[in-house]
Amino acid sequence: MSLCYLKTGRVFSMANRKPRVGLVVTIMPPGYPPIVLLDVERTGDVALSLIALRFHRRATFDVVEASVKRSLDGLVDASGHWDHEVEQELSNVCVCERMPKMLTPRNEADAEGQTALWAMKLLLRLGLGVAPVASGAG
Numbered sequence: 001m002s003l004c005y006l007k008t009g010r011v012f013s014m015a016n017r018k019p020r021v022g023l024v025v026t027i028m029p030p031g032y033p034p035i036v037l038l039d040v041e042r043t044g045d046v047a048l049s050l051i052a053l054r055f056h057r058r059a060t061f062d063v064v065e066a067s068v069k070r071s072l073d074g075l076v077d078a079s080g081h082w083d084h085e086v087e088q089e090l091s092n093v094c095v096c097e098r099m100p101k102m103l104t105p106r107n108e109a110d111a112e113g114q115t116a117l118w119a120m121k122l123l124l125r126l127g128l129g130v131a132p133v134a135s136g137a138g
Helices: 061-078 084-092 114-125
Strands: 002-005 021-027 034-041 051-055 095-098
Touching: 021 061, 034 061, 051 061, 061 084, 084 095
Parallel strands: none
Antiparallel strands: 002 021, 021 034, 034 051, 051 095
């Protein structure tokens, strides 16, 4: 997992007069190609959808990095919308899957168990099924 600044030069590049930050999470499921989750800093009431880059085959770091950069640059160029043209450009290396409404507003983030619920939903949506875990000690 890492954070990066979005490219400059557009209104969307800034959030609260500071460079907007992107979150990049690389998931390496054993025996499967990588999945990269992209999200960006959210300000105000506007909620962007999370996007997953699902690579068709094992990919080198350079291919993953170039795909992430192209996706985030396209987001900035499209004023905060995931760019369909960029998705087409990347279609030979990965599928771009939008995940709207995966994260709820920040004011609900502190609700008991909400973070674990988000994690379970995300794992299931990514096809990385999980077994239920009993809470508490026997």
